[in-house]
Amino acid sequence: MAHYFVGDIQGCFKELQRLLAAVDFNPSKDEIWAVGDLVARGPDSLATLRYLKSLDNSAKITLGNHDLHLLALHGKIKRANPKDNLTELLNADDLSQLIDWLREQPLVHTLPSHNIIMTHAGVPPQWDLTTLLAEAKAVSDALKRDDYLKTLISKMYTEAPDLWDSKAKGLPRLRYCINALTRMRYLFPDGSLDFACKTPISDKPSELTPWFEFDSVLKSSHTLVFGHWAALMGITHQENVKALDTGCCWGEYMTLWHAETNEQLTQAKLK
Numbered sequence: 435m436a437h438y439f440v441g442d443i444q445g446c447f448k449e450l451q452r453l454l455a456a457v458d459f460n461p462s463k464d465e466i467w468a469v470g471d472l473v474a475r476g477p478d479s480l481a482t483l484r485y486l487k488s489l490d491n492s493a494k495i496t497l498g499n500h501d502l503h504l505l506a507l508h509g510k511i512k513r514a515n516p517k518d519n520l521t522e523l524l525n526a527d528d529l530s531q532l533i534d535w536l537r538e539q540p541l542v543h544t545l546p547s548h549n550i551i552m553t554h555a556g557v558p559p560q561w562d563l564t565t566l567l568a569e570a571k572a573v574s575d576a577l578k579r580d581d582y583l584k585t586l587i588s589k590m591y592t593e594a595p596d597l598w599d600s601k602a603k604g605l606p607r608l609r610y611c612i613n614a615l616t617r618m619r620y621l622f623p624d625g626s627l628d629f630a631c632k633t634p635i636s637d638k639p640s641e642l643t644p645w646f647e648f649d650s651v652l653k654s655s656h657t658l659v660f661g662h663w664a665a666l667m668g669i670t671h672q673e674n675v676k677a678l679d680t681g682c683c684w685g686e687y688m689t690l691w692h693a694e695t696n697e698q699l700t701q702a703k704l705k
Contacts, residue, residue: 435462437532437545437693439552441668441678442498442661443468445476445519448486449701456699461492467543470498470554470616471662473523475683478644480523498554498662499616499629501557502590508533510584512591537577539617541570548693551652555618555662559648560598560625565653569611592679597626619663621645634665646675657693668698 438457443450459466472486472495473479480688506512507524514520523529543552544567551557551637557566576586586608595602595610602610620628620642628642630653635644652658653674661679668680668689682688687700 437548438464439469439659439676439678439691439693440682441466441680441689442470442570443476443482443688444471444683444687445479445482446472446511446682446703447478447481448704450482450485452704453688453690453699453701455601456701457690461489462670465492465494467494467545467552467659468496469552469659469678471500471661471679472494473492473504474497474500476685478520483523483536484510484678485527486534487535490695494543494552495553497539497541497616499534500540500588500688502612502616503575503585505533506587506591509587509670511583511588522604526604529576532609534584540574541611542566545609545693547594549656550659550693551656552659554616554660556645557650557652557658558625559615559621559645559650559653560620562651563624563656564667565600569607570583573608573611573615591677593627593629597624600670616662618645621648632665634667644670645671 438459441470441638507514508529515525516550541553558621576582579585589610590609592609595606617629618627620631620638622628622641631638631642657674659674659676659678663677664679664681664684666677668677670677676691678689678691680687680689682703685703687702690699
């Protein structure tokens with residue numbers, strides 16, 4: 435079995451198709467692992483969701499911030515932004531089924547045989563594997579509740595808390611997990627999340643550090659796979675930290691990483 439990890443698709447379905455064709459992807463024996471942000475800026479978010487849902491267990495998905503935002507749009511909590519290219523998806527006859535499928539997707543996937551952890555934005559350096567799995571499960575459990583829109587989605591749009599507190603309970607704890615796993619880029623020296631800076635590392639303020647440059651137990655024992663941060667263009671300078679968002683929806687390209695061979699393939703944005 436081959437495990438193919440793909441960066442932020444963002445509705446760029448044709449580019450995804452070309453990458454999978456290039457590796458002769460066969461869902462009867464291979465798996466595609468998508469780091470999240472399946473929808474939004476590209477032209478084919480509806481086709482992307484339908485395809486990944488059709489793969490059943492051959493697709494492993496982690497939710498990104500755009501995917502969570504789609505839940506808010508569907509629930510009428512937020513209004514759609516035209517630049518997100520979601521009109522077709524939001525008007526689809528099978529939208530409710532796609533939303534229910536998204537709600538079943540986790541914030542983290544692990545591949546124990548390869549010591550790989552996949553999230554959308556990264557893993558807080560303060561967390562060990564037990565904490566990561568427990569906190570992500572708490573969010574997943576909340577998403578599966580019938581009242582998830584009222585109790586979680588409508589209350590997730592905040593930058594607080596921005597620092598991990600193991601003694602926190604309830605909604606603040608869920609919010610931190612969502613912020614860390616779907617929005618994280620830079621951290622302040624105390625490990626708190628910065629939400630403003632999205633620049634390449636060469637242009638960052640001196641007080642900020644990429645999350646993956648902090649010491650962590652998981653980074654020393656696992657390969658961490660993430661997306662979300664297109665400005666990195668796949669460069670972390672760390673062999674066991676794989677940044678797969680290479681800005682396809684912004685006119686760059688989509689990246690696919692083959693875990694077994696450690697090879698990367700790219701597909702330029704189709705004009």
